[in-house]
Amino acid sequence: EAGVTQSPTHLIKTRGQQATLRCSPISGHTSVYWYQQALGLGLQFLLWYDEGEERNRGNFPPRFSGRQFPNYSSELNVNALELEDSALYLCASSPRGGQPQHFGDGTRLSIL
């Protein structure tokens, strides 16, 4: 069974640009979660999508947004990139609202 897959592995952007990160959940999982792991801060919850709808949101500005597609894959969009957005972005999936969440290997976003 394929695990959670994320693309790209690495992404380099400059300040003010937009970034799009992608996630494919484990087959049969309808919930997708996004987390940010910035240096020294641990994993911080960003967003939770289930059945195509945003169900919960962490303490992040509106320029962090996303969506979930009918096949349950998801995109995370970060607009107007700032230097402090440099981090590892992890996607996780689970059966609807269930635990445990299973993680992908992440996208490393670097802002120059």
Next chain:
Amino acid sequence: DQQVKQNSPSLSVQEGRISILNCDYTNSMFDYFLWYKKYPAEGPTFLISISSIKDKNEDGRFTVFLNKSAKHLSLHIVPSQPGDSAVYFCAASEGGGSNYKLTFGKGTLLTVNP
């Protein structure tokens, strides 16, 4: 405000001995707890979980203990193996495990020496 705390950034143990990783939480609404292991350049891997209605859960070499009155949980690994060397994260959720977001500690780097 850090709701889940792992106060030991690192721990070193000898192969074959017990590893004990600790985690404290402040939010009394947390009722489901998980441990994840993370190797460099990989995502966190789920290890074991426990609901607040239990005080112990065991899976092979891994046992998690929960002390609700102290708001403390621990992960025991017996016997420790060099392949266990990784960063271990404690995580917690509300809503009986049917919620959504996980709140993580900052992790403890475990090194198991041969």
